[in-house]
Structures are given as C-alpha cells and as structure tokens.
Amino acid sequence: MTRKIIENKAKCKLCQDIIESKNTNDLKRCSCGSIAVDGGLDYIKRLGNLDNIIELTKYEGDEIMTEEKIEYCTCENIKSVHSENDDFMCWDVCDDCGKVLEFSFESLEKFEDDLD
Ligand SMILES: [Zn+2]
Ligand SMILES: [Zn+2]
Numbered sequence: 001m002t003r004k005i006i007e008n009k010a011k012c013k014l015c016q017d018i019i020e021s022k023n024t025n026d027l028k029r030c031s032c033g034s035i036a037v038d039g040g041l042d043y044i045k046r047l048g049n050l051d052n053i054i055e056l057t058k059y060e061g062d063e064i065m066t067e068e069k070i071e072y073c074t075c076e077n078i079k080s081v082h083s084e085n086d087d088f089m090c091w092d093v094c095d096d097c098g099k100v101l102e103f104s105f106e107s108l109e110k111f112e113d114d115l116d
Contacts, residue, residue, distance in 0.1 A: 002062040003059040003060060003061060004041075004059065004061075005040075005041045005042070005043075005044065005057060005058075005060075006041070006059060006060055006062075007020060007056070007057060008020060008022070008037055008039055008040055008041060008057055009021075009037070009057055009058070010035060010046065010053045010054060010055055010056055010057070011052075011053070011054040011056055012030035012031075012032060012035050012052055013033060013051075013052045013054060013112065014030075014032050014034050014052050014054070015030050015031050015032035015034075016026040017030035017031050017032070018056065019035070019036070019037050020037065021037040021038050021039055021040050021045075022040055022041075023040040023041075024039060024040045024041075024042045024043075025038070025040075026040050027039065027047075027078045028047075033048070034048050034049045034052045034105055035047065035049060035050075035052050035053050035103040036048050039093060044057055048054050060080035066114075068095050070100065071075070071099050071100075072099055072100055072101065072102035073093075073094035073096075073097055073099040073100060073101050074097075074099075075094055075097055076099070078094055079095065079096060080095040080096075081090070081093060081094055081095060081101060082095060083104075085108060087108070088107065088108055089105055089107060089108060090105075090106050090108055091104045091105045091106070092104035099110070107112045
C-alpha cells in the first residue's frame with residue numbers, strides 16, 4: 001500500500017538544514033551540499049550522502065493515527081476523578097481506569113481571566 005505524501009522533507013546532519021521538495025521536479029539541496037531531496041508529493045527521492053539524512057517526511061494518516069491512540073474512559077459509573085492540565089488545556093482523569101474523560105477538556109483561558 002502506498003501512502004500519500006504530505007511533506008517531502010529531510011534534515012541534513014552536517015549543516016542542520018531542513019529541505020523540502022514541493023513539486024515533482026523541485027530538487028532542493030542543503031547548504032553544505034551533502035544531501036538533496038526531490039520528487040515532491042509524488043515520490044520520495046534522496047540524493048547525495050544518505051548517511052547524513054534525517055528523514056522528516058510526513059504521510060497522510062500519521063496525524064490521525066496519533067489521535068486514535070488516545071483512549072477515553074468508558075467506565076459506566078465514574079466514582080471519582082482528578083484533573084490534569086498542560087499549558088493550554090485541563091481535563092478530568094478517571095481514578096478507576098486512569099483514562100481521560102472524553103468531554104472534559106476545557107481551555108485554560110478562563111482561569112487566566114480569573115487571575116487578573
Ligand atoms: Zn547539509
Ligand atoms: Zn474510567
């Protein structure tokens with residue numbers, strides 16, 4: 001099965017350049033010249049010293065797969081929850097199964113308002 005390419009990108013280990021080929025004949029070379037990418041969204045082509053390539057190509061479906069990894073709490077009777085947060089969101093976590101409650105996500109913006 002061939003997956004659809006979203007971004008044909010690579011990073012050079014020597015000069016740290018990130019180069020991206022956007023079209024079929026869009027050959028991009030890094031600034032030190034050791035690697036090049038080509039092929040755009042049709043195919044992945046790599047030229048130069050392949051040992052210096054850090055692959056950054058993204059395929060369709062990669063993001064969706066990450067999203068599907070989130071498992072939500074399916075407990076019928078939730079006895080207790082605790083809340084967790086990162087810099088942007090807070091959410092409730094079921095104490096029984098340790099999974100996130102699906103509709104508990106809230107933006108933290110309103111809390112910032114309260115602080116003023
Ligand atoms: Zn380079
Ligand atoms: Zn649960």
